[in-house]
Amino acid sequence: MKLRDIAHSRTGDKGDISNISVIAFDEKDYPLIEAYVTPARVREHFSEVVHGEVIRHTIPSIGALNFVMRNALGGGVTRSLALDAHGKCLASALLDLEIPDRIA
Amino acid sequence: MKTIRIGSGAGYSGDRIEPAVELAEKGDIQYLVFECLAERTIAIAQQTKLKDPTKGYDPLLADRMHAVLRLCHDKGIKIITNMGAANPVAGAAKIKEIAQSFGLRNLKIAAVSGDDVLEVLKAGDQRIEETGAPVSTMANKLVSANAYLGAAPIVEALKDGADVIITGRVADPALFLAPQIHEFGWAMDDWDRLGKGTVVGHLLECAGQITGGYFADPGVKDVADLARLGFPIAEVSEDGSAVITKVEGSGGAVTTATCKEQLLYEIHDPTTYFTPDVVADFSRVRFEQIGPDRVRVAGGTGRAKPETLKVSVGYIDSYIGEGQISYAGPGAVARGRLALEIVRERLKLMGVKTTELRFDLIGIDSIHGDRLSTVSGCEPYEVRVRVTGRTDSLKEAVRVGNEVETLYTNGPASGGGATKSAKEVVAMLSALLPRNLAKPAVDYVEA
Numbered sequence: 001m002k003l004r005d006i007a008h009s010r011t012g013d014k015g016d017i018s019n020i021s022v023i024a025f026d027e028k029d030y031p032l033i034e035a036y037v038t039p040a041r042v043r044e045h046f047s048e049v050v051h052g053e054v055i056r057h058t059i060p061s062i063g064a065l066n067f068v069m070r071n072a073l074g075g076g077v078t079r080s081l082a083l084d085a086h087g088k089c090l091a092s093a094l095l096d097l098e099i100p101d102r103i104a
Numbered sequence: 105m106k107t108i109r110i111g112s113g114a115g116y117s118g119d120r121i122e123p124a125v126e127l128a129e130k131g132d133i134q135y136l137v138f139e140c141l142a143e144r145t146i147a148i149a150q151q152t153k154l155k156d157p158t159k160g161y162d163p164l165l166a167d168r169m170h171a172v173l174r175l176c177h178d179k180g181i182k183i184i185t186n187m188g189a190a191n192p193v194a195g196a197a198k199i200k201e202i203a204q205s206f207g208l209r210n211l212k213i214a215a216v217s218g219d220d221v222l223e224v225l226k227a228g229d230q231r232i233e234e235t236g237a238p239v240s241t242m243a244n245k246l247v248s249a250n251a252y253l254g255a256a257p258i259v260e261a262l263k264d265g266a267d268v269i270i271t272g273r274v275a276d277p278a279l280f281l282a283p284q285i286h287e288f289g290w291a292m293d294d295w296d297r298l299g300k301g302t303v304v305g306h307l308l309e310c311a312g313q314i315t316g317g318y319f320a321d322p323g324v325k326d327v328a329d330l331a332r333l334g335f336p337i338a339e340v341s342e343d344g345s346a347v348i349t350k351v352e353g354s355g356g357a358v359t360t361a362t363c364k365e366q367l368l369y370e371i372h373d374p375t376t377y378f379t380p381d382v383v384a385d386f387s388r389v390r391f392e393q394i395g396p397d398r399v400r401v402a403g404g405t406g407r408a409k410p411e412t413l414k415v416s417v418g419y420i421d422s423y424i425g426e427g428q429i430s431y432a433g434p435g436a437v438a439r440g441r442l443a444l445e446i447v448r449e450r451l452k453l454m455g456v457k458t459t460e461l462r463f464d465l466i467g468i469d470s471i472h473g474d475r476l477s478t479v480s481g482c483e484p485y486e487v488r489v490r491v492t493g494r495t496d497s498l499k500e501a502v503r504v505g506n507e508v509e510t511l512y513t514n515g516p517a518s519g520g521g522a523t524k525s526a527k528e529v530v531a532m533l534s535a536l537l538p539r540n541l542a543k544p545a546v547d548y549v550e551a
Contacts (some may be wrong), residue, residue: 008365010318010366010369012371014370015532021371022210042426045476057374059389061388062364062389066368066374067336068372068373068374076531077143078531080495083490084471089471090472093472
């Protein structure tokens with residue numbers, strides 16, 4: 001299934017750093033997103049866009065992950081040549097990840 | 105237990121005007137806060153102020169005050185805003201002028217300044233965080249340097265009886281934290297409560313982003329009536345717990361899902377959210393739906409404030425030239441690609457000096473590049489060519505767009521709707537400044 005089936009997401013920006021939250025609609029699905037939405041997968045998914053490290057923070061109290069991605073906004077929101085300089089569209093792109101429907 | 109209601113009347117400089125009027129009319133609020141200062145806004149306002157010393161505050165200040173000032177005065181609602189941008193004192197004078205035009209009396213307006221630390225930074229040995237370079241080495245390119253002030257000067261103005269408080273650069277959550285400190289008498293080192301108050305401020309600072317804005321995804325996350333989106337209200341109690349809600353009957357929704365998305369918006373490590381007043385900890389926050397459009401927030405906390413203040417540094421970075429043109433019908437994508445190849449070669453042939461170039465086909469690959477964009481095999485009906493280049497002068501930047509525009513008569517068949525632009529880029533970096541080097545000041549005018 002797609003990550004979009006069980007989670008929602010929002011992108012924020014600070015300088016050249018983008019952060020993307022991944023939030024389970026139902027908190028019982030949190031272990032699933034924690035198991036499969038790893039920093040390595042996010043880094044691979046955005047390999048054309050994100051050129052720095054990807055760090056993951058966990059917030060189990062609300063069933064959410066927060067990815068902090070460096071060198072992700074074309075040199076920074078205020079100087080980027082990109083059409084979507086803020087990286088606002090990244091959240092929707094991440095929800096396209098294919099993930100298993102149970103923990104193996 | 106004492107509670108107060110704080111409304112959030114704007115989430116960015118250009119935000120809708122009338123949701124704040126709805127909050128003042130029907131929100132039963134005591135405070136109306138407008139957060140209108142993005143990273144770059146103050147640098148651009150600084151350039152405006154240099155041309156005209158009576159300007160440099162937010163361009164929509166007058167519109168927003170015309171909409172709410174009389175109502176707030178009649179109902180005793182206090183207004184707090186960072187619309188002062190580069191010139192809070194001139195902003196206060198403008199508000200006084202508007203108050204007088206309405207015939208309002210006994211209105212005390214406070215201007216909070218002291219965030220401008222450009223001269224301090226030029227003379228000091230601070231370094232740019234992103235690059236490690238000393239700030240002084242870029243002195244001739246600097247446009248602005250503003251320290252993020254905390255809640256203290258706003259609390260002082262509230263104690264002095266101000267009805268409207270207009271600031272320059274202040275940490276966004278501090279605009280909301282200040283009335284909580286003032287009303288509940290929280291100590292400035294009560295880190296737990298300051299942390300809780302900062303959570304509330306963070307949730308409210310983007311206005312409609314917690315009431316269903318920036319959230320809707322039809323079929324997955326539906327939100328009703330976004331054209332009449334209601335802006336949020338926080339009902340805060342003395343112990344720092346809060347309920348997020350909105351005016352009954354307004355558009356949008358307040359749910360645990362909208363609150364969770366906003367909690368993590370523009371957050372890095374949720375255990376360590378730096379503000380001038382407290383290092384807030386969001387990592388154990390919980391939300392509970394206690395009624396329609398009513399969500400209880402608990403679990404925020406904090407620890408001692410940092411020794412340094414973050415400074416947002418604006419500088420002339422470069423120039424950007426851009427051109428766009430559309431192709432439609434059969435073969436549109438192939439003609440778009442041909443157009444990009446032609447412009448790429450032309451820029452080389454003509455010796456346009458760029459330090460960075462970008463070639464996009466809007467509708468095909470402009471947002472996330474080739475790999476993520478190849479989902480369906482269908483060819484779109486239309487594409488839009490976009491070429492942008494970074495240059496060291498405006499003159500060179502103009503040449504980038506020219507090479508797209510000339511595709512009209514020199515490029516592929518049926519190109520239409522060409523546009524071009526060239527602009528100076530004021531970009532932002534950051535630095536850290538010892539706290540004692542920024543000196544907040546509060547000035548008053550009365551109408």
